[in-house]
Amino acid sequence: MTRKKRRLVLIACSVGVVALAAGLILNALRDSIVFFHSPTEIVAKHLAPGSRARLGGLVKEGSIVRSDKLDVRFEVTDGNETVPVTYHGILPDLFREGQGVIAEGALDNAGHFKADSVLAKHDEKYMPKEVADALKKQGHWKDDYDKKVGSTGGQVQ
Amino acid sequence: MIPEIGHYALVLALALAVIQIVVPAWGVRTHDAVLIGVAEATAPAQFLFVALAFAALTACYVASDFSVLNVFENSHSAKPLLYKITGVWGNHEGSMLLWVLILAFFGALVSVFGRNLPRSLKALVLSVQASIAAAFYLFILITSNPFTRLIPAPFEGRDLNPVLQDLGLAIHPPLLYLGYVGFSISFSFAIAALIEGRTDAAWARWVRPWTLAAWCALTLGIAMGSYWAYYELGWGGWWFWDPVENASLMPWLAGTALLHSAVVMERREALKVWTILLAILTFSLSLLGTFLVRSGVLTSVHAFATDPTRGVFILAILAFFIGGALCLYAWRAPVLKQGGVFAPISREGALILNNLFLTAACATVFVGTLYPLALEAVSGAKISVGAPFFELTFGPLLVPLLFAMPFGPLLAWKRGDIAGVAQRLLVAFGVGLLAIAATVAGEGGGPILAPFGVGLAVFIMAGALTDIAERTALLRTTLKASLSRAGGLPRSAWGTALAHFAVGVTLLGMVGETQWGAEAIANMKPGETISLRHYDFTYEGIDAGEGPNYRELAAKFAIKRNGATIATARPAKRVFQARQATTTEAALITRGVNQIYISLGDVQPDGAIAVRIYHKPLVLLIWLGAVLMMLGGTLSLSDRRLRIGAPKPSRSRLSPQPAE
Numbered sequence: 001m002t003r004k005k006r007r008l009v010l011i012a013c014s015v016g017v018v019a020l021a022a023g024l025i026l027n028a029l030r031d032s033i034v035f036f037h038s039p040t041e042i043v044a045k046h047l048a049p050g051s052r053a054r055l056g057g058l059v060k061e062g063s064i065v066r067s068d069k070l071d072v073r074f075e076v077t078d079g080n081e082t083v084p085v086t087y088h089g090i091l092p093d094l095f096r097e098g099q100g101v102i103a104e105g106a107l108d109n110a111g112h113f114k115a116d117s118v119l120a121k122h123d124e125k126y127m128p129k130e131v132a133d134a135l136k137k138q139g140h141w142k143d144d145y146d147k148k149v150g151s152t153g154g155q156v157q
Numbered sequence: 158m159i160p161e162i163g164h165y166a167l168v169l170a171l172a173l174a175v176i177q178i179v180v181p182a183w184g185v186r187t188h189d190a191v192l193i194g195v196a197e198a199t200a201p202a203q204f205l206f207v208a209l210a211f212a213a214l215t216a217c218y219v220a221s222d223f224s225v226l227n228v229f230e231n232s233h234s235a236k237p238l239l240y241k242i243t244g245v246w247g248n249h250e251g252s253m254l255l256w257v258l259i260l261a262f263f264g265a266l267v268s269v270f271g272r273n274l275p276r277s278l279k280a281l282v283l284s285v286q287a288s289i290a291a292a293f294y295l296f297i298l299i300t301s302n303p304f305t306r307l308i309p310a311p312f313e314g315r316d317l318n319p320v321l322q323d324l325g326l327a328i329h330p331p332l333l334y335l336g337y338v339g340f341s342i343s344f345s346f347a348i349a350a351l352i353e354g355r356t357d358a359a360w361a362r363w364v365r366p367w368t369l370a371a372w373c374a375l376t377l378g379i380a381m382g383s384y385w386a387y388y389e390l391g392w393g394g395w396w397f398w399d400p401v402e403n404a405s406l407m408p409w410l411a412g413t414a415l416l417h418s419a420v421v422m423e424r425r426e427a428l429k430v431w432t433i434l435l436a437i438l439t440f441s442l443s444l445l446g447t448f449l450v451r452s453g454v455l456t457s458v459h460a461f462a463t464d465p466t467r468g469v470f471i472l473a474i475l476a477f478f479i480g481g482a483l484c485l486y487a488w489r490a491p492v493l494k495q496g497g498v499f500a501p502i503s504r505e506g507a508l509i510l511n512n513l514f515l516t517a518a519c520a521t522v523f524v525g526t527l528y529p530l531a532l533e534a535v536s537g538a539k540i541s542v543g544a545p546f547f548e549l550t551f552g553p554l555l556v557p558l559l560f561a562m563p564f565g566p567l568l569a570w571k572r573g574d575i576a577g578v579a580q581r582l583l584v585a586f587g588v589g590l591l592a593i594a595a596t597v598a599g600e601g602g603g604p605i606l607a608p609f610g611v612g613l614a615v616f617i618m619a620g621a622l623t624d625i626a627e628r629t630a631l632l633r634t635t636l637k638a639s640l641s642r643a644g645g646l647p648r649s650a651w652g653t654a655l656a657h658f659a660v661g662v663t664l665l666g667m668v669g670e671t672q673w674g675a676e677a678i679a680n681m682k683p684g685e686t687i688s689l690r691h692y693d694f695t696y697e698g699i700d701a702g703e704g705p706n707y708r709e710l711a712a713k714f715a716i717k718r719n720g721a722t723i724a725t726a727r728p729a730k731r732v733f734q735a736r737q738a739t740t741t742e743a744a745l746i747t748r749g750v751n752q753i754y755i756s757l758g759d760v761q762p763d764g765a766i767a768v769r770i771y772h773k774p775l776v777l778l779i780w781l782g783a784v785l786m787m788l789g790g791t792l793s794l795s796d797r798r799l800r801i802g803a804p805k806p807s808r809s810r811l812s813p814q815p816a817e
Contacts (some may be wrong), residue, residue, distance in 0.1 A: 033541065066762070119345075
């Protein structure tokens with residue numbers, strides 16, 4: 001095999017692997033990404049039942065209803081619109097009324113958002129970034145969300 | 158006074174770094190031996206001053222000096238001493254200080270242990286190293302000063318995020334940074350080689366131990382982080398494809414590729430240009446990881462930072478070093494002489510295949526991590542790219558790589574014999590098939606992918622053993638001759654075999670946990686029993702307790718198998734008063750390499766408690782494999798041929814080849 005031929009084999013292999021990787025990425029990007037929506041967007045865009053989405057907002061005060069079979073219902077709001085959410089399982093430690101939350105799942109035919117995972121992921125300000133952005137966009141962002149935890153060194157319950 | 162000393166020491170370190178950038182490089186240009194020698198003094202001095210700054214901050218934490226803003230925000234006087242110390246790097250400012258401490262530490266190591274390096278190369282390496290250090294000293298001093306005072310001083314601090322109050326914080330970040338930042342040495346060597354316009358096998362021999370050491374630390378660091386997340390977050394998962402985890406996985410993948418291509422360069426003087434590019438890319442990915450974690454662009458459990466000025470500053474550092482390095486590469490790489498001809502089927506060819514797949518896999522992680530950020534910046538749409546994406550991209554790319562892995566070490570350099578190697582791997586392949594058959598028979602209609610995963614893992618392990626058996630001519634000669642051959646094998650050969658074997662171990666653990674793991678979620682009242690996988694769990698009640706800075710509710714479970722009690726588990730919920738934050742302390746019961754994992758949810762209005770119980774078969778193998786990989790790397794590092802700066806015994810000379 002000449003030097004030139006060897007180089008050709010190498011280049012062919014590289015192109016092959018790169019093409020494979022690119023193909024896999026494009027395929028996966030079509031099928032496996034999930035969009036984030038605020039309650040207002042879910043209502044405005046008429047999200048089709050069954051299509052997966054992430055819903056983010058604040059857990060509405062007084063909306064949590066638990067049953068003894070680990071079924072939980074609560075409402076997620078961004079101040080303008082409210083979406084009812086159902087979930088079966090254990091909620092994360094940081095899940096509370098009035099706090100930011102992200103639920104992943106899909107709408108059912110009755111317009112309930114059936115979540116299969118609920119995240120109360122947070123930074124030190126106890127607010128997911130997407131939720132904070134969505135609230136700011138809706139004009140419901142209050143500066144005291146930061147300070148609630150901040151100056152007193154603890155959340156007043 | 159102590160914080161001011163720390164602050165001043167950091168400023169002095171910056172001044173020393175600036176000297177170390179300019180003077181040695183000028184010395185190399187003017188062939189002035191005195192100027193070249195300056196870096197050997199400034200590098201250790203820089204380390205001493207950063208260590209002083211770090212010690213000062215630690216002292217403030219230990220003394221709970223709340224007149225320092227950083228201590229006030231992240232500490233509490235009631236916190237146990239260990240967490241007061243680890244809390245130093247449990248926040249943005251402190252962790253950046255740890256970052257530069259490790260950077261300066263590596264600079265000092267090169268200066269002290271690099272006695273055999275050609276002096277001009279060493280001077281240039283230290284000069285590049287100092288430029289990275291200077292950029293990050295400036296970053297800390299301008300945007301993230303940990304020594305800022307708070308007047309008047311509050312009486313009590315806000316405490317550290319309770320999730321971080323764990324032994325994991327003591328181990329994970331320092332190891333991770335040793336890895337991340339350790340790759341800066343390979344980067345500095347690559348830049349120095351480009352400036353000098355020459356590389357040779359000796360260059361690769363100097364770079365490889367540094368890369369290997371960083372890789373070992375990063376491997377262990379990622380594994381410890383994964384185990385920490387597994388037991389601390391209470392979700393029972395060990396890898397979330399979280400952007401912060403990906404940020405550490407990308408340099409690991411590129412570093413693994415670099416490790417292998419440096420072998421080719423050292424032995425065969427081939428792949429020079431590629432190895433240099435990989436060295437640049439690996440550290441660039443480390444910098445990218447620092448940017449992702451430290452700038453606050455991500456939504457993630459790890460992201461502590463939120464100030465945009467920091468993001469812009471790190472982005473500027475990123476652009477300067479990555480952009481500058483790649484421009485230098487484009488300009489100078491054609492100067493480097495290519496050497497070493499080889500056939501596609503050869504050890505070199507196998508290592509190239511390894512590099513292709515590792516870099517392609519790294520690229521998929523890169524896209525999956527950065528695409529959501531780019532899309533949001535361009536169109537405002539928010540998407541999440543989670544496990545399904547990576548299972549569809551990263552997974553398929555790893556399978557051929559893993560399958561090819563046992564072939565590589567058995568192929569000869571220059572021109573290999575694939576049929577001969579396949580023949581020698583026949584036994585390993587047979588064992589793999591046997592494992593598939595045994596799994597199918599044992600499970601009978603379990604998950605379809607599981608048997609193949611087990612087969613692949615067993616094939617990899619058997620392949621690594623085949624490698625050693627071949628090298629010692631086991632069964633082909635007398636046992637005594639084999640043993641004496643085994644004694645004569647270089648440690649790097651043992652290291653390779655061990656690390657490759659370990660990949661199989663980790664894979665087996667991943668397959669076991671994901672395919673056969675079982676989960677039960679229930680509301681339980683005292684006295685109730687539920688069953689999961691031959692185990693009966695009886696909830697016996699809950700007790701309130703108190704720790705140094707938290708209150709806790711600890712539940713008690715009796716675990717029985719066939720009627721006999723085997724263990725008592727005590728999962729708990731802790732409420733940390735200072736932040737009113739709750740953490741879940743999962744109970745882990747280890748049975749061989751399997752684990753039972755119990756974590757608590759909320760107490761229900763009727764007095765029942767929500768419980769999540771997992772049975773996780775083979776799960777410990779995931780981390781055991783990572784530890785074995787690290788040990789394999791360490792074994793290879795201890796090979797005398799690779800010992801830092803030691804010239805090859807066969808060609809030993811009193812002085813290394815002079816730089817021309």
